[in-house]
Amino acid sequence: xxxxxxxxxxxVCPFCSVGCRVTLHLAGDQVVVWAEGADGPANHxxxxxxxxxxxxxxxxxxxxxxxxxxxxxxPKDAGxxxxxxxxxxxxxxxxxDEALDMAAxxxxxxxxxxxxxxxxxxxxxxxxNEDAYLLQRLAREGFSTPHVDHCTRLCASVPPxxxxxxxxxxxxxxxxxxxxxxxxxxGSNPDSNHPVAASFMKNAFRRGVxxxxxxxxxxxxxxxxxxxxxxxPGTDVALLSAMTRLVIAEGRHDQAFVADRLEGFEALKARVxxxxxxxxxxxxxxxxxxxxxxxxxxxxxxxAMTFWGMGASQHAFGADNIRAVIALALACGQVGRPGAGxxxxxxxxxxxxxxxxxxxxxxxxxxRPLAAPGHTVVEMFDAARMGEVRALYVVGGNPAMAxxxxxxxxxGLARLEHLVVQDIFPTETAAFADVILPAAALAERxxxxxxxxxxxxxxxxxxxxxxxxxxxWRIIRDxxxxxxxxxxxxxxxxxxxxxxxxxxxxxxxxxPLMERAGHARYPLRPAPEGDSxxxxxxxxxxxxxxxxxxxxxxxEAPDPAFPFILMTGRLREHWHTGSMTRRSPVxxxxxPEPRAHMHPDDMxxxxxxxxxxxxxxxxxxxxxxxxxxxxxLRPGVVWMAMSFFEAAANELTVNRLDPTTRVPEFKCCAAxxxxx
Ligand code: SF4
Numbered sequence: 001x002x003x004x005x006x007x008x009x010x011x012v013c014p015f016c017s018v019g020c021r022v023t024l025h026l027a028g029d030q031v032v033v034w035a036e037g038a039d040g041p042a043n044h045x046x047x048x049x050x051x052x053x054x055x056x057x058x059x060x061x062x063x064x065x066x067x068x069x070x071x072x073x074x075p076k077d078a079g080x081x082x083x084x085x086x087x088x089x090x091x092x093x094x095x096x097d098e099a100l101d102m103a104a105x106x107x108x109x110x111x112x113x114x115x116x117x118x119x120x121x122x123x124x125x126x127x128x129n130e131d132a133y134l135l136q137r138l139a140r141e142g143f144s145t146p147h148v149d150h151c152t153r154l155c156a157s158v159p160p161x162x163x164x165x166x167x168x169x170x171x172x173x174x175x176x177x178x179x180x181x182x183x184x185x186x187g188s189n190p191d192s193n194h195p196v197a198a199s200f201m202k203n204a205f206r207r208g209v210x211x212x213x214x215x216x217x218x219x220x221x222x223x224x225x226x227x228x229x230x231x232x233p234g235t236d237v238a239l240l241s242a243m244t245r246l247v248i249a250e251g252r253h254d255q256a257f258v259a260d261r262l263e264g265f266e267a268l269k270a271r272v273x274x275x276x277x278x279x280x281x282x283x284x285x286x287x288x289x290x291x292x293x294x295x296x297x298x299x300x301x302x303x304a305m306t307f308w309g310m311g312a313s314q315h316a317f318g319a320d321n322i323r324a325v326i327a328l329a330l331a332c333g334q335v336g337r338p339g340a341g342x343x344x345x346x347x348x349x350x351x352x353x354x355x356x357x358x359x360x361x362x363x364x365x366x367x368r369p370l371a372a373p374g375h376t377v378v379e380m381f382d383a384a385r386m387g388e389v390r391a392l393y394v395v396g397g398n399p400a401m402a403x404x405x406x407x408x409x410x411x412g413l414a415r416l417e418h419l420v421v422q423d424i425f426p427t428e429t430a431a432f433a434d435v436i437l438p439a440a441a442l443a444e445r446x447x448x449x450x451x452x453x454x455x456x457x458x459x460x461x462x463x464x465x466x467x468x469x470x471x472x473w474r475i476i477r478d479x480x481x482x483x484x485x486x487x488x489x490x491x492x493x494x495x496x497x498x499x500x501x502x503x504x505x506x507x508x509x510x511x512p513l514m515e516r517a518g519h520a521r522y523p524l525r526p527a528p529e530g531d532s533x534x535x536x537x538x539x540x541x542x543x544x545x546x547x548x549x550x551x552x553x554x555x556e557a558p559d560p561a562f563p564f565i566l567m568t569g570r571l572r573e574h575w576h577t578g579s580m581t582r583r584s585p586v587x588x589x590x591x592p593e594p595r596a597h598m599h600p601d602d603m604x605x606x607x608x609x610x611x612x613x614x615x616x617x618x619x620x621x622x623x624x625x626x627x628x629x630x631x632x633l634r635p636g637v638v639w640m641a642m643s644f645f646e647a648a649a650n651e652l653t654v655n656r657l658d659p660t661t662r663v664p665e666f667k668c669c670a671a672x673x674x675x676x
Contacts, residue, residue: 356503
């Protein structure tokens with residue numbers, strides 16, 4: 001308890017994009033004994049269960065503390081069956097120089113033998129801005145490859161928001177909800193995935209802000225909803241198009257905004273024309289009267305905030321889901337005023353910053369588009385399986401758990417000639433590596449991170465890294481030096497300044513500002529009056545655009561052999577692939593095992609008892625886990641969290657990508673369930 005505290009340090013929570021500041025109190029050998037919400041600009045002292053109990057991973061005995069190189073006799077494909085700390089038996093410890101030399105030599109050799117297109121870089125949104133910025137430079141300048149991406153690809157999506165507003169960032173921060181009358185929330189469950197943000201939202205709902213929730217299942221915010229539109233999975237475009245059609249037909253759209261500020265309105269009108277209320281009711285299962293009432297409420301709001309999450313984006317037609325959300329909001333002029341704006345809730349702590357930094361195959365820093373984009377996350381592994389990508393540098397990602405259709409990704413990993421994995425734990429992906437480089441965790445580092453609200457926060461080390469672990473940017477720098485880049489003098493401060501110069505939205509930012517202020521939201525300078533779509537002055541031009549939709553529907557519909565729809569997602573207690581939160585005793589006690597959530601009626605029909613072991617099967621794989629009755633789900637749906645390696649949900653998911661965003665379909669594939 002507090003009595004034994006010997007030191008304290010402040011950092012930013014790594015477990016979601018809200019960006020809560022947290023004070024870590026340490027005892028004895030730098031062990032975190034207590035985490036406390038600090039008075040940060042995003043959390044004002046609050047923390048959720050992950051922020052409060054999630055930090056034991058920092059001093060967990062499984063932390064990587066020294067570089068490792070693969071033993072000569074370790075089979076290359078051992079990773080296909082090994083999980084967790086068993087991975088370490090395949091490796092021997094090495095010094096930094098030996099490991100970095102080997103890592104660099106492997107990339108140089110692959111480039112010489114097969115050309116730069118045979119090299120690829122997979123980063124993560126879990127690091128700092130400086131990590132992301134330098135990693136894309138390494139890919140482009142050191143490897144000369146266009147194949148650089150990061151795990152934001154698996155959740156959010158840059159293009160639809162950029163098409164509409166000219167820049168891929170929220171037009172209004174979460175706190176604008178205080179000035180809203182209505183909130184439209186599509187495919188998001190913030191109470192589990194952005195809990196501190198959800199706590200501020202609930203305050204607003206208690207004060208009378210109305211909520212229109214679009215989500216197939218019940219969730220914690222359902223009880224605040226004026227309208228909970230429980231769509232059949234994969235039918236958001238139909239629902240939102242019907243709402244937009246009704247708003248226009250009844251003349252409830254914002255005619256001045258449409259005339260002055262919006263491009264593509266006539267095309268939108270034509271596109272939504274087929275979606276009458278009757279058609280939408282038939283497709284979505286939501287009563288026509290409910291759809292109409294929700295549409296009228298939204299259009300009539302003085303100011304409405306629009307949020308969306310992975311329930312909208314993680315589909316083979318996710319871009320169109322998002323376009324449909326944005327089109328409704330823009331037709332109603334619900335942007336550019338206090339309390340009105342577009343807000344995709346981002347997943348990991350530095351999604352915004354990693355994208356701003358250009359850790360993307362289609363964009364340089366600041367979203368400068370490239371004519372010939374490289375492979376995205378899932379495509380890298382398709383290319384590895386086909387022998388086109390031969391050498392891969394993975395920094396902070398765990399594709400052997402996070403990608404769809406894991407058998408395909410793991411086959412790609414096993415075929416690589418050279419794999420370097422840099423992480424804080426021996427992940428499922430590290431099992432395939434030739435060299436493992438031990439990274440410092442975010443709480444052990446200096447730098448900056450950018451939250452979902454465009455808030456850039458400075459971090460300083462709250463705890464020293466264990467053993468010989470080093471900050472990612474420093475390892476990337478040292479690898480770059482070995483590949484002949486003149487990087488020996490790079491520091492965090494210089495990297496931040498350089499990134500700020502390259503990203504127009506960061507105009508006015510520099511390291512001294514971060515040292516002085518600790519945090520600042522971009523843009524620093526408000527836009528000229530009347531020249532902004534954005535409530536807090538983030539201007540990218542005077543007009544917005546709606547883009548035509550072509551969503552078709554779910555990629556893999558249920559059939560007699562696979563009669564269920566499998567949806568995957570996250571739990572409040574566990575973070576993504578579980579490598580950090582599953583090493584917290586409290587979080588593991590709260591959520592100890594993989595579960596197949598099913599509607600009780602489905603379980604009764606199949607004779608499955610609560611907690612009975614079932615087999616969930618798709619065309620890609622089979623996993624065994626406990627059945628868990630969950631009346632919040634729609635009948636016919638099986639829901640699984642992505643965080644459990646012992647029954648990895650992604651062994652089941654389908655390798656099908658949205659044509660625009662290249663985000664995989666994680667929310668809808670056909671599955672069978674039987675007693676095991
Ligand atoms: Fe961490 Fe997000 Fe929870 Fe805040 S809301 S404590 S950032 S997981």
